[in-house]
Amino acid sequence: MSITEILFWFLSALALMGATMVVISKNPIYSIIWLIVVFFAISGHYILLNAQFIAIVNLIVYAGAIMVLFLFVVMLMNLNSQTEPQKNTWLKVAGAISGGSLMLIMVDVVRSAADMQGKTALVKEGNIGLIKNLGRVLFRDYVVPFEIASILFLSAMIGAVVIGKRERDEPAAQ
């Protein structure tokens, strides 16, 4: 077993365990911490696939910014484990069965698809993930979507401020 395979299996196991713990944790803060673990594992996968730019952006944007935002909101609301009062067992069973069926069907399709036999993803080589190539294509072919993304960010920021603004006659939250 080469070092690449060992890394692949380790990162996959870490991602799957983290994702499972996100779903089954009672405390929202533990969910957030496990989600950070998942993001680190996925970034490791990107580095293994030689997509360094995506890996770093994933770490900065997801594990850095978005998770801090989630943690901030959870802390602001002072949530703890007994804030989920309605425990409907049938709902959980039904959700697990339907999600598991979806997974079984898709895994079986992947396993038996003739198109996928013998195809490999290039690992540890290839230079398309470097920022030099990505930036060149981004600013040559995709510059209009890039600028539209900035407008999207501006509108999202304004939208968040407008949603969060308190009405004048609304009493202050206790």
Added chain:
Amino acid sequence: MPIQYYITLSVVLFCIGVVGVLTRRNAIIIFMCVELMLNAVNLLMVAFSKMHHGNALATNPDSLAGVEAQLFVFFTMVVAAAEVSVGLAIIVMLYRNTHSVDVNFLNRLKN
């Protein structure tokens, strides 16, 4: 690595996200499971990008095939960041009005 391994990993991550959205009642956890699904798709897109690149390298050693998929991953992250900012603002607003983040409280549009 065989592409099936990456597809299977992405499928399993996506389905864990689906189960989380279906079973949890906490709006913030549901939101985090949506992020999990987005990340599964991103991983799948990068793996396909490298598969396409590997196929193209066999004929042309200077090929840049597969760059677009990684740019799409970048744009997905941009849209997800914008979505998170607005969505968390909505959840904070919901909490301020109902003092709960339980999505079962959101059935008042029924009446």
